[in-house]
Amino acid sequence: MFKHLREEIDGILARDPAARSRLEVALCYPGFHAILLHRLARRCHDAGWRLSARLISHLARALTGIEIHPGATIGRRFFIDHGMGVVIGETADIGDDVMLYHGVTLGGTSLEHGKRHPTLGDGVIVGAGAKILGAITIGTGARIGANAVVVADVAPGTAMVGIPAKPVTPRSPADTQTFLPYGTPCGDLPDPVARALSGLLDQMTALQARVAELEDAALTPNTSASASRNGGIRDVQGDMR
Structure with missing residues (x-):
């Protein structure tokens, strides 16, 4: 059971610059x-x-603030940074080299006794406060941003942010391979909500322009017809005179 103990500690040292030694990890990391x-x-x-x-x-929950159901399947070199408030459900399946931050929930959305919790592929990073709910699959190397709420499958290598979580286009192909602290891309992070609002504003502007064109087209024939009618009336009045 403990034959990979050194490997677990080395995995933590590789992903946490605050860790100074194996002894510190063994004694001080919940x-x-x-x-x-x-x-x-x-x-x-x-x-x-x-x-x-x-x-x-x-007992582990009382000592560490981390609740992991005994039925959960967890791979090698698994690391929970800070840890407080993490909840991992009974049928959760976690691959190798996965990293979770504090406040993460791998929860179920069903009362059935079968598979009802998420499956996380190898190398997944889940940021602080993120919620992954239901019997969904998070692909290998995916990144879940802080406080994201994920309720659908995530493709491998995809970064997800927002509520509900939406994919973020990486700045470069290398971004899909690099380690992302808290699972959130740094720098100029696109906002999916702002992007959606911008799209709606563009559509509204296009519709306003189209309505103006239709109004102009509708008014032009009426003006011509009105002018013809006025001319006809004047001709009749002239004949009567």
């Missing part, structure tokens, strides 16, 4: 303690000792 206790709880869960597994999970 995310590391949570995953160790989860490994033990999962062994109990698989052995059929469900109550013991839940008790270990409950």
